[in-house]
Amino acid sequence: MAIRRIDLNLFRVFEAIMRHRSVAGAARELAITPSAVSHALARLRQLLDDPLFIAVDNGMTPTSRAQELAPTIKEGLLRFSEAVRSKTFDPSRSTRTFRIAMSDYATMMFLPCIMERIRTIGPNINLRIFPLSRLDLVGHLDSGRLEMAVGWFANLPKRMRRMPFAVEFEALVVRQGHPLTSEPVTMQRLFAFPHIVVELSGSEERTSDGFIDEQGVERRVWIERLLLDKEDENSGLVGRVAVSVPHYSAVPTLVSRSDMVATLPRSIALREAAREPIAVLDLPYDPLRVTIESVWHQRADQDAGLQWLASEVLQAAEALA
Known part of the structure; x- marks a missing residue:
């Protein structure tokens, strides 16, 4: 035929x-x-x-x-x-507003660079950023109330598209002059100090591998994996969570003024070490490795504007790398 x-x-x-x-x-x-x-x-x-x-x-x-x-x-x-x-998308003439959910990490590390690129290429384009940890992500992408999500994920429904654009590792942060800076860090020495835990969900509901499951989407919450993985009957180690906070931004100041320790995404840790009197140390175990992704609904494959934005996110990440 x-x-x-x-x-x-x-x-x-x-x-x-x-x-x-x-x-x-x-x-x-x-x-x-x-x-x-x-x-x-x-x-x-x-x-x-x-x-x-x-x-x-x-x-x-x-x-x-x-x-x-x-x-x-x-x-x-x-x-x-x-x-x-579908129409061609001209960012230089567009007045479009994009609705994006971002993790705390993505907002801190990538949003400034993304906005810098957009301000030059599309001066009248606007972004509305929503907290990734507080949304029904699937429902919002399905309904069109959100057009994109940026963060780290495991399982996603097949109708969602995903574009990896960066890889992140965890690092240990302490104040400058902390006892842990004087010699290599061991598990025993590390557990002798109270911990600051970042729970992006603002809730203690979590799984042991650091993901929360929401309607088929497994979204990572950056947790103190050290306490979860190492605190068992065989190791004999017992850690104490002194403070639990919902944002990375609170950690550097808390660490710099105490003997508390915390783990942060390495890129955030290095950036904050240039601003606060904190030190970035190697962990006594293999650091967590996560992939940062942009996610959108499959119907947006034909959305020239959203595809342009996804490209800008990718290029912003490459520029930072």
């Missing part, structure tokens, strides 16, 4: 009949006569060499071949419609 000989309107008729299970219902939806629907169905039957729909007492019932074709035809019509409606 030559594709160029097929009238795409025939598939609109197919999809309407499939939805209404009725020639009359399809005719009403398409604003054409029932005879025009019947004529289109006859042509489609000939093209596909299948009855497609069988007349029954209460309407039309699809054949197995029609049921097999239905999802592909529906998806194809949707993509064709999106392609026709």
Whole structure:
């Protein structure tokens, strides 16, 4: 069958009949006569060499071949419609506002660089940033209330697209002159000091690997993995959480004024060490490694503006690296 000989309107008729299970219902939806629907169905039957729909007492019932074709035809019509409606995106002239959920880490490390790029390329483009840890992420992306999320994730529904753009590691931070700076850090010495824990969810509800599960999305919460992984009967080590905070920004000042210790994303730790009297030390175990990603709904594959923004996020991350 030559594709160029097929009238795409025939598939609109197919999809309407499939939805209404009725020639009359399809005719009403398409604003054409029932005879025009019947004529289109006859042509489609000939093209596909299948009855497609069988007349029954209460309407039309699809054949197995029609049921097999239905999802592909529906998806194809949707993509064709999106392609026709899509417009080129000119950031220099756009006044669009993008709604993005970001983790605390992404807001601190990437947002300034992203905004610097956007200010130059798209001076009238606006961003609205929402807290990643406080949202029904799936529901907001499905409904369009959010257009993108930036953070670290594990499982995502198949309808979500993901673009990795950076890798982060954890590091130990203490005040300058802290007893741990005088010689290599061991687990025993580290557990002798109280800990500051960052729980981005603002809640103690968490799993042992640092992820919280929300409607099929496993979103990482940067927790004190040292306390969770090493505090067991075999090690004999017992740690104390002196302070739990929901933001990384609170940690450097707390550490600099006490003997408390904490782990932070290494890039944040190094940046804050240039501002506060704190030291960045190696951990006595293999550091946690996480991938930072941009996530959006698959329907935005045809959104030129959002694809441009995703590219800007990637380039901002490369510039920081």
